[in-house]
Amino acid sequence: MLFETSERIELTDEEFRLLASFIYEHAGLYFDEPSRFLLESRLQNRLKEHHFESFLKYYHYLLYHQDRIFELNALVDIVTTNETYFYRExxxxxxxxxxxxxxxxxxxxxxxxxxxxxxxxxxxxxxxxxxxxxxxxxxxxxxxxxxxxxxxxxxxxxxxxxxxxxxxxxxxxxxxxxxxxxxxxxxxxxxxxxxxxxxxxxxxxxxxxxxxxxxxxxxxxxxxxxxxxxxxxxxxxxxxxxxxxxxxxxxxxxxxxxxxxxxxxxxxxxxxxxxxxxxxxxxxxxxx
Ligand SMILES: C[S@@+](CC[C@H](N)C(=O)[O-])C[C@H]1O[C@@H](n2cnc3c(N)ncnc32)[C@H](O)[C@@H]1O
Missing domain, CATH: 3.40.50.150 (Vaccinia Virus protein VP39)
Structure with missing residues (x-):
């Protein structure tokens, strides 16, 4: 495999646009330009786990793969912020x-x-x-x-x-x-x-x-x-x-x-x- 797993995979402008709008359409979560780096780093492990060398491949997997529902759940777990505690506010x-x-x-x-x-x-x-x-x-x-x-x-x-x-x-x-x-x-x-x-x-x-x-x-x-x-x-x-x-x-x-x-x-x-x-x-x- 040519792809080196420890390398950081870069999220291009187009991939960011596609993934951010996919997440928005699915969950209402809005990733704007300043949160682009956050999305790029949070998703690194998902790409590595599937051995994808680009975010575009990951995006296609989310759209078309027969196991897309499982990946969608994994994606949601990663992109949501779950901070909470008892007796808040x-x-x-x-x-x-x-x-x-x-x-x-x-x-x-x-x-x-x-x-x-x-x-x-x-x-x-x-x-x-x-x-x-x-x-x-x-x-x-x-x-x-x-x-x-x-x-x-x-x-x-x-x-x-x-x-x-x-x-x-x-x-x-x-x-x-x-x-x-x-x-x-x-x-x-x-x-x-x-x-x-x-x-x-x-x-x-x-x-x-x-x-x-x-x-x-x-x-x-x-x-x-x-x-x-x-x-x-x-x-x-x-x-x-x-x-x-x-x-x-x-x-x-x-x-x-x-x-x-x-x-x-x-x-x-x-x-x-x-x-x-x-x-x-x-x-x-x-x-x-
Ligand atoms: C920061 S936590 C807030 C927890 C609790 N309500 C509190 O205030 O302590 C936000 C939660 O909203 C959930 N969430 C985000 N988007 C959602 C959606 N589209 N539908 C349902 N839950 C969602 C996240 O998974 C996360 O667990």
């Missing part, structure tokens, strides 16, 4: 526990059902935090159906989420109380989540850009989508936000990351000021 979680949950417990009191969706949940710390907060609230006894789902486009992070065993770095914002109450120390020095919380959350593979798959999500009371659409361009963001609007029950809440807003994207949500944070609410007849 305390002010918003306080609002969730102290203001949003009591309101929904009252509003849904007759049907006794609460459905929460963590969209772009990564390794699960976010939906599990929500499950702990629901449990700690004491608002939902055994007669309630509390359904928390976590979805992500990356199969690799979902595997970790389902195992529910976390390392120290997942707890940078966690206080002693929930750590002691809901986690058991493993022999490897990790932290295994208690079964009572683990069973409250179900995980699914879902690409937010996949209209058909989005159709499978049932009506939700709360959608939390934080630090996910920051990697999308305006069109992709608008598409996902419109889907969230359709998926929310009237009066349901959309919680984005603290640096994210719907400004210049849509005006269909009502901006609601809670004590410490602002949240988006889907208007409905009975909403004050």
């Amino acid at each position: 305390k002010n918003q979680l306080d609002a969730f526990a102290e203001e949003i949950l009591p309101e929904l417990a009252q509003r849904n009191g007759k049907k006794k059902r609460l459905r929460i969706w963590s969209a772009g949940c990564s390794t699960g710390e976010e939906p599990y935090t929500l499950a702990i907060l629901c449990s700690e609230s004491g608002l939902f006894d055994g007669t309630w159906e509390v359904d928390i789902i976590g979805t992500d486009i990356s199969q690799r992070v979902l595997q970790t989420a389902r195992k529910a065993v976390f390392s120290q770095s997942s707890f940078r914002a966690t206080e002693e109380y929930p750590l002691n109450k809901y986690f058991n120390r493993t022999e490897e020095g990790k932290f295994a989540l208690d079964e009572s919380i683990r069973k409250m959350v179900h995980f699914g593979h879902l690409n937010l850009m996949d209209h058909k798959m989005m159709g499978l999500i049932r009506e939700c009371d709360i959608i939390m989508c934080r630090n996910v659409i920051i990697y999308f361009d305006k069109n992709a963001k608008a598409k996902v936000i419109n889907s969230f609007f359709r998926k929310l029950a009237p009066g349901g809440y959309l919680l984005l990351g603290h640096s994210e807003s719907l400004m210049n994207l849509t005006t269909v949500f009502k901006l609601k000021h809670l004590t410490k944070v602002m949240v988006y609410q889907k208007p409905g007849e009975d909403i004050v």
